[in-house]
Amino acid sequence: MSSSRHETMDAAALELENFLPYRFNRLADAVSRDFARIYKDRHGLTRPEWRLLATLGQYGTMTATAVGRHSAMHKTKVSRAVTALERRLWLTRRPDGADRRVDNLALTKAGARVYRELVPIARDFEQKLLARISPQDRAALLAGLRALERAFG
Amino acid sequence: MSSSRHETMDAAALELENFLPYRFNRLADAVSRDFARIYKDRHGLTRPEWRLLATLGQYGTMTATAVGRHSAMHKTKVSRAVTALERRLWLTRRPDGADRRVDNLALTKAGARVYRELVPIARDFEQKLLARISPQDRAALLAGLRALERAFG
């Protein structure tokens, strides 16, 4: 018989703090919240808007569907982010000559300026994040993440 | 002069797909979405409700604040999850004799039954997740995560 205070503990219990889905969410939330301060406080951007900016900054010109594919966002998120950045005059829509359903999205000079301002800050954030752990742990983390990403593709 | 198609690329660009905050969010979302099917499809639980159930199942009796601390949830999330599980008669609130601001939360037999049903399924999910990558990558991932968690206290 068990000596536990209640029947759900012991072998029947799950240690939430060691449960992988929980740990991923916790870490992603913490990191995301820290990083969000950069684009949220400075420019009032939401995360989808930041991702849209980052994707267009990286690739130049894309359709909304391509943005969603590259940044792992639902098409409604992309649609709303495009509306928001367009209203700020940070991106423009150019009708596509071959497919009238889509627009080619590209950053304006103002949008590109914000992008170029944020990139080094983002790099610095990531570098400082990784600097908190040892080189061995860093290598392990990156290898492990890469493997899991490969397995999930 | 650069040969790139537009001015934001090259050294000025950030590869979103290699950016750590993005990668964490992407992985956490994917894992979370998969796992949510288990408690959402089977019992119509939200993630905060699942975490509340898991925390009370693990510890037996706690206050709302303690639940939030252990499961990394904002107090409003906990409050709403408690209301939801109480309505289903999966938990009860017992007034605390020493502090009348708080209630001691505990699963009912019905709640504990659902918890015990979900635990092995959760374990199985985690095990199958880790089984997708090699033992070396698995060890690396766990070591890296542990290190980052330690650094984030």
Place this chain on the structure above:
DNA sequence: CGAAATTTGTTGCACCCGTAACGATCAAAA
């Protein structure tokens, strides 16, 4: 003791989110 500050949990509010439905357009097949 009594006032001020803190803690606990709930609720109103504005906002973000995914689902489903939709119109428009394109592609494939008859």
Place this chain on the structure above:
DNA sequence: TTTTGATCGTTACGGGTGCAACAAATTTCG
């Protein structure tokens, strides 16, 4: 060509979320 099915992007809707404000209770401190 005409029909059928797929794709693209937007929007209404129901529901989840954090912030701020709040009441009640406790703790701290003069």
